[in-house]
Amino acid sequence: MDKIKCFCGSLTDYQNCCGRYIERRQNAPSAEALMRSRYTAYVLCKSAYLIETTHPKKRYLHNRKDIEAWALENKWLKLEILETSETNVVFKAYFLDGNLQSQDHYESSKFEFLQGSWYYVEGKFL
Numbered sequence: 001m002d003k004i005k006c007f008c009g010s011l012t013d014y015q016n017c018c019g020r021y022i023e024r025r026q027n028a029p030s031a032e033a034l035m036r037s038r039y040t041a042y043v044l045c046k047s048a049y050l051i052e053t054t055h056p057k058k059r060y061l062h063n064r065k066d067i068e069a070w071a072l073e074n075k076w077l078k079l080e081i082l083e084t085s086e087t088n089v090v091f092k093a094y095f096l097d098g099n100l101q102s103q104d105h106y107e108s109s110k111f112e113f114l115q116g117s118w119y120y121v122e123g124k125f126l
Contacts, residue, residue, distance in 0.1 A: 007043040008036035009079050022049050027118070031111035032081060034118040035089040039079040042093075045071040055112055055119040073098040087111050090126070 006017035013019075018040035020026045021033065028034035034053060041049045047067040054062055075096040083090040093105040107123040 006036075007040040007076065007079070009081075010036070014040075022046055024049075027116065028053075029118075031087055031109075031118055032084045032089050034111060034120065035081070035091060035109060036079065038120060039076075039091075039093055042067075042071045042074075043076040047071070053118070053120055055114070055121045058121060074103075075100075087113075 004014045006012055006014045006019070008018050010017050018037040021028045021037040022041055022044070028037055038050060038053060041047075041053075045068055047064045050067055051059055051062055051064060077094040077096065080092045080094070081089060082092065088108060088110055090108045091106075093107075095103050095105070097103050106126045108126055109123040110121040111118050112121050113119075
């Protein structure tokens with residue numbers, strides 16, 4: 001994946017964008033960077049990363065098998081960041097579902113910086 005453009009929509013290659021966070025070479029420096037890397041983790045079905053980057057108090061709500069099933073049943077097309085602040089990211093993730101129907105996941109996500117790392121806390125569907 002050295003020269004593949006990152007799935008998050010940046011113009012940077014995967015290894016120098018979300019790959020460095022997903023492969024745990026570096027922590028995401030912002031809520032937006034974490035959001036982008038989590039989208040990329042869905043594209044690549046990296047459930048361990050998705051669970052690890054969920055707030056420790058919220059991890060019990062997430063199941064590895066469910067994450068993997070949802071990630072694999074969809075064909076991920078594009079991420080669009082609509083609004084960001086220090087702790088919130090509003091985005092749309094476009095995908096084709098298992099029936100090849102066009103869908104978008106429209107969410108306002110809340111993040112928290114805790115002990116040197118950003119974590120996904122919760123999302124609200126819009």
